[in-house]
Amino acid sequence: MEMQNHFGKIIEELQKKRPVIHHITNYVTAEACADAAICAGASPVMADDPEEVEAITAGSDALVLNLGTINYNKMIGMERSAAAAKKKGIPVVLDPVGVMSSAMRLDFALKLLAGGLVDIVRGNYDECQALLDGKANGHGVDVTTQADEGEKLKAAKGVAAKYNCVAAVTGQVDYVSNGKQVLVLNGGNEMLKKITGAGCMTTTLCACCAAVTKDYMTAAALGVVIMGQAAELAAGFMEKKDGPGMFKTRLFDGIYHVTGKWNLINLKPEERMN
Numbered sequence: 080m081e082m083q084n085h086f087g088k089i090i091e092e093l094q095k096k097r098p099v100i101h102h103i104t105n106y107v108t109a110e111a112c113a114d115a116a117i118c119a120g121a122s123p124v125m126a127d128d129p130e131e132v133e134a135i136t137a138g139s140d141a142l143v144l145n146l147g148t149i150n151y152n153k154m155i156g157m158e159r160s161a162a163a164a165k166k167k168g169i170p171v172v173l174d175p176v177g178v179m180s181s182a183m184r185l186d187f188a189l190k191l192l193a194g195g196l197v198d199i200v201r202g203n204y205d206e207c208q209a210l211l212d213g214k215a216n217g218h219g220v221d222v223t224t225q226a227d228e229g230e231k232l233k234a235a236k237g238v239a240a241k242y243n244c245v246a247a248v249t250g251q252v253d254y255v256s257n258g259k260q261v262l263v264l265n266g267g268n269e270m271l272k273k274i275t276g277a278g279c280m281t282t283t284l285c286a287c288c289a290a291v292t293k294d295y296m297t298a299a300a301l302g303v304v305i306m307g308q309a310a311e312l313a314a315g316f317m318e319k320k321d322g323p324g325m326f327k328t329r330l331f332d333g334i335y336h337v338t339g340k341w342n343l344i345n346l347k348p349e350e351r352m353n
Contacts, residue, residue, distance in 0.1 A: 085297045086304065089288050090338055094120045098140035098290035100283065103127045103157050105147025105176065108276035111327075112143070115280040118334040119305065121287040129156040136160040141290035142169055144191070145279055146184050147176040154187055161196040170289040170298075172199040174282040179209035179216050189213065192242040199289060199299050200238055201247040201282040207234040211241065228252065236261055245295045249281060253303045257296045264300065266307025268314040273323040274330075281306040284334070309333030 099122045104112055109125055116123040126135040129152055136142050142164045144157045164171045173192070178185040188210060191197050200207065204226045209215060211234060226234075231248050238246035240258030248254045253264040271277040285302030292298050312333035313326050 082297070082300075085294065086301050089292050089294075089298060089301055090120075092291040093287060093338065096140070096291050097122055098287065099124060099138065100141050100143060100286050100290060101126065101132075101136050101139035101160065102143045102145065102283070103132065103153060103160060104143060104145035104174075104279065105149075107147055108145075108279040111276040112145075112279050112283040114331050115283045115334055116287055118331045119284055119287045119338045121290065123283070127153055127156050129159060132156040132160040133163040136163040136169065137167055139164075139169060141286040142171045143174065143283055143286045144171065144197075145174040145176060145282065146178065146188060147174070147279065149184055149187065157187075157191070158196075161191060161194075165196055170198045170286065170295060171196055172201060172282055172286040172289060173197045174279060175200065175202045175206045175210060176279070177206070178202075179205045179214075182215045185209055185213070185215045192244070195243065197242065197244050198295050199245045199247065199285055200242070201249065201278070201285050201299065201302070203250055203278065204231050204234055204248055207238050207246060207248050211237045232256075232261055232263070245299045247281075247285065247299045247303055249278060249303060253307070255296060255300045255303060260296070262296070262300050264303055264307065266304060266311060268310040268326075270314055270323060270326040271306075271310050274327045276327075277306070277310075277330075280330075280334075305334060305337050308337045312336055 113123040175188045178188045235246045235248040235254035235256040239256040255262040285299045288298035288301045313329035316329040
């Protein structure tokens with residue numbers, strides 16, 4: 080019940096404050112992330128030119144760094160924005176898309192983490208395991224290893240402890256850790272696997288929540304929960320003839336309804352200490 084109350088307070092603050100979320104993200108899911116932020120009650124800005132990113136970040140309430148379509152200029156912009164965010168105490172949320180697929184992505188993500196520039200990491204098991212191992216295996220960005228519960232829990236806790244941040248390992252079951260405690264979350268719908276951008280939108284939702292609280296573990300957990308609850312609502316809105324296209328449209332409706340009526344959030348996270 081205490082966690083539920085925390086969730087409610089964060090969502091109330093999100094609706095009241097309407098925080099600005101600066102994204103340096105990928106062009107595949109940028110529109111979806113912007114829509115997710117708006118539906119949650121935040122105001123997204125998508126700016127990645129290295130010449131303006133510091134000023135944009137300084138005027139924002141949270142920063143999302145998404146490595147999905149990384150390139151040299153984006154890396155420069157991300158480093159500058161992350162430094163500006165740290166200077167002003169603005170939370171930085173990293174989505175290490177595909178870091179297991181190339182050394183360039185992995186090395187850059189590790190540089191940000193080692194520099195203490197990241198507050199929350201949100202990724203799948205393979206991405207977070209690569210951050211722990213420091214090894215890129217050349218697999219595609221959407222390839223996911225079938226890891227068991229213990230391995231995913233260990234990855235979340237390991238990344239959080241190693242880089243002094245909060246880590247969210249998302250999948251069929253989600254794990255959020257601060258390096259000591261681990262929250263285990265169950266929610267979502269199988270249709271999330273049929274659309275592009277579910278993970279990226281979850282990262283955006285984590286940033287929306289982190290923008291209005293310093294409790295980044297609860298913020299990350301809430302971002303994950305919002306996506307899971309929204310997916311369940313979206314599936315409930317669908318008719319038999321509907322498919323992934325309608326599900327994605329309904330997903331935004333779900334985010335809007337969950338954050339507009341936070342009492343819909345009825346998940347009870349399980350806390351693990353080991």
